Amino acid sequence: MKYRNRIVIAYVFIMLAALAVLWLLTPGNRAEKRDMVAYNDTIHEIYADYKAGRTLPQIEETYGCRIVPAAESDAAVIKAYSEYALVMDFAPEGEVVGRVIWDDVGEGFEKSHQDMRRKMLVFWGVIFAVGLVFLFVINRFLLRPMQEMRNVAGEIAKGNLDVPLPIRKHNPFGNLVEGFDLMREELRVSKEREAEAEKAKKELVAELAHDIKTPVATIRATCEVVEVKQKRRIAQLEAGSDAERSAVLADAEDVLEKTRTIAHKAEMIESLMGSVFEATLEELDRIEVNPKEEGSTVIEEYFRNLKNYGNIIIQNAIPSCLVYMDRLRMEQVIDNIVGNSRKYAGTDIHVSFEEVTRKDRDGAGASYVSIRIKDDGPGAPEEELPLLMSKYYRGSTAKDKAGFGMGLYLVRSYMEKQGGGAEVYNDNGFVVQLYLRKV
Numbered sequence: 001m002k003y004r005n006r007i008v009i010a011y012v013f014i015m016l017a018a019l020a021v022l023w024l025l026t027p028g029n030r031a032e033k034r035d036m037v038a039y040n041d042t043i044h045e046i047y048a049d050y051k052a053g054r055t056l057p058q059i060e061e062t063y064g065c066r067i068v069p070a071a072e073s074d075a076a077v078i079k080a081y082s083e084y085a086l087v088m089d090f091a092p093e094g095e096v097v098g099r100v101i102w103d104d105v106g107e108g109f110e111k112s113h114q115d116m117r118r119k120m121l122v123f124w125g126v127i128f129a130v131g132l133v134f135l136f137v138i139n140r141f142l143l144r145p146m147q148e149m150r151n152v153a154g155e156i157a158k159g160n161l162d163v164p165l166p167i168r169k170h171n172p173f174g175n176l177v178e179g180f181d182l183m184r185e186e187l188r189v190s191k192e193r194e195a196e197a198e199k200a201k202k203e204l205v206a207e208l209a210h211d212i213k214t215p216v217a218t219i220r221a222t223c224e225v226v227e228v229k230q231k232r233r234i235a236q237l238e239a240g241s242d243a244e245r246s247a248v249l250a251d252a253e254d255v256l257e258k259t260r261t262i263a264h265k266a267e268m269i270e271s272l273m274g275s276v277f278e279a280t281l282e283e284l285d286r287i288e289v290n291p292k293e294e295g296s297t298v299i300e301e302y303f304r305n306l307k308n309y310g311n312i313i314i315q316n317a318i319p320s321c322l323v324y325m326d327r328l329r330m331e332q333v334i335d336n337i338v339g340n341s342r343k344y345a346g347t348d349i350h351v352s353f354e355e356v357t358r359k360d361r362d363g364a365g366a367s368y369v370s371i372r373i374k375d376d377g378p379g380a381p382e383e384e385l386p387l388l389m390s391k392y393y394r395g396s397t398a399k400d401k402a403g404f405g406m407g408l409y410l411v412r413s414y415m416e417k418q419g420g421g422a423e424v425y426n427d428n429g430f431v432v433q434l435y436l437r438k439v
Contacts, residue, residue, distance in 0.1 A: 010134070010137075014130055014134065017130070018123075018126070018127055018130070021123055021126050034086060039086065039088065039102070042063055043088055043100060045063070046059055046063055046065075046067075046090075046092075046100065047091075047092040049062070050092045051092055064102065064104065065100050065101060065102045066100070066101045066103070067090055067098055067099070067100055067101075068098050068099045068101060069097065069098045070096065070097055070098050070099075073098055073099040076099065076101065077099055077101070080101045080103070083103060085101050085102060085103045085104075086101070086102040086104070087099050087100070087101050088100045149180060151163075152180070152181075152184065156184055156187065161184055161185075161187050161188035161191060162188065163184075164181065164184075219262060219263070220263055221309070223259045223260070223262050223263035224263070226255070226259045227259050227260065227263075230255055230259065234253075289326050289329050289414055289417035289418060290326050291324040291325055291326050291417070291418040291419055292324070292325065292326070293322050293323075293324065293439050294322065294323060294324075294325040294327060295320070295321075295322060295323075296318050296319060296320060296321050296322070296323050296369055296436070297318060297320055298327070299318055299330065299334070299353075299371065299436075300314060300317070300318055302330070302331050302334045302335075303334065303338075303351055306334070306335065306338050309338045309339060309341075309342045309349070310342050310346070310347075310348065310349065311348045311349070312338065312348075312349045312351060313348055313349065313350050313351065314351045314352075315350055315351065315352040316352055316353060316354075317353070318353040318369065318371075319353060319354070319355050319369055321355075321369065321438050321439070322438065322439035323369055323436040323437060323438055323439060324418055324419045324420070324436065324437050324438075324439060325418055325436055326414070326417075326418055329414040329417070329418065330414070330418070330436075332410070332414065333410075333411050333414050333415060333422075333434065334373075336407040336408070336410060336411050337373050337407075337408075337411060337432045337434075338373070339407070340407050340408070341373070341375040341377070341430070344377065344430075345375035345376065345377025345378075345429070345430060346377070347375045347376035347377050347429070348375070348376055349373065349374070349375050350372075350373075350374045350375075350376075351371070351372065351373055351374075352371075352372045352374075353369060353370065353371055353372070354369075354370050354372075355367060355368070355369060355370070355438075356368050356369075356370045356435070358421075358435065360419075360437070366437060366438075367437070367438040368420060368435040368436060368437050368438060369435070369436045369438060370433060370434070370435055371433070371434040371435075371436070372431060372432075372433050372434075373431070373432045373433075373434070374427065374428075374429050374430070374431045374432075375429045375430055376428070376429045377429050377430055378429075379426035379427075379428075379429055379430045380424070380426065380430055382426065385424055385425060385426070388408050388424050389408045389409055389411070389412040389422070389424065390409060391409045408422075408424065408432075411432070411434075415434055415435065415436075418436065418437070419437040420434065420435040420436045420437050421434075421435045422434050422435070
């Protein structure tokens, strides 16, 4: 409403200014009347000059008139009257010998016409300049803000919510622009929150799918142990009496059947969670790691809790100190490494600890606790070692094994996010060496 009134006031002011200019350029003066006394005096002067011997062309040039002989005067007089000219008799000797004609009225009309055209051009120029100024004001304060809003709306429609909308002091759409920009900002924040929630959900699914492999593997390993023991018991009872053997064998067969059922279901769970994990890997770009100051001795407990993976030999005690560590991620790291060793090597696993000094990410020296995990298998091909910790990479020895090529990639990622590192190499077996930074 405020800017609409301003536009109306500006328009009225422009039209009043144009009317004033037009009024000044076209004064309402009446046409001047002929001074007949002056013309009578002039005709007597013409007579005197004629008698003095001046020629007619000289007289005409001097007094601004035309002298027409009597023989030609009728047609000339009629034409002169039609053009509002003044006609007087030319009788220097008392006898009319022609006509004296003044065309000053026609000349005045022509002069007035030309003067009016000049004034109209000036008036048009003023109106044109004022119109340009008015168009500039309209474009700056009305059209440009509307175009900016249109452009930003187009970017928002494309999904680009980071384009700010300029907010100017004299913008007639100030409140609308401010509200529109607040809406854009809220949409951007909402989209970011939605993306973060979706990412957190996918991370949770991926972590659950990956971490559930540990209890499933434990179930399967336990079932294998029970199955082996039951088979051994059945073999030992074959030498007993028929009654004893029949009762014990029936019981053993029942346990063995249920153990196989548990193992089969555990395998199904592992397969299903593997499918879930595979579905989320493509969109999983970041897993949160929150390292804190923790005691290093807890790491030995992680290894001792993995007895179902085979014989784990801890060769020396870990140095007692504080390290930067995320307990959950560190447990996942150790589980991944030991699980891979059992899957691909199937040998004893040797674990040793020591304090080392190595360069951190900034190139400065720092103290770390080194965790060396080694199996007694054949190791990995030397040309594949630099690739084993890449995302989705699976070595040539893993072709007949289930997996996604994410185990060692997650090991390196988790260790680096805890401020440490990881590396792999061969040393009479495959070695994974972890580094936890000391506090």
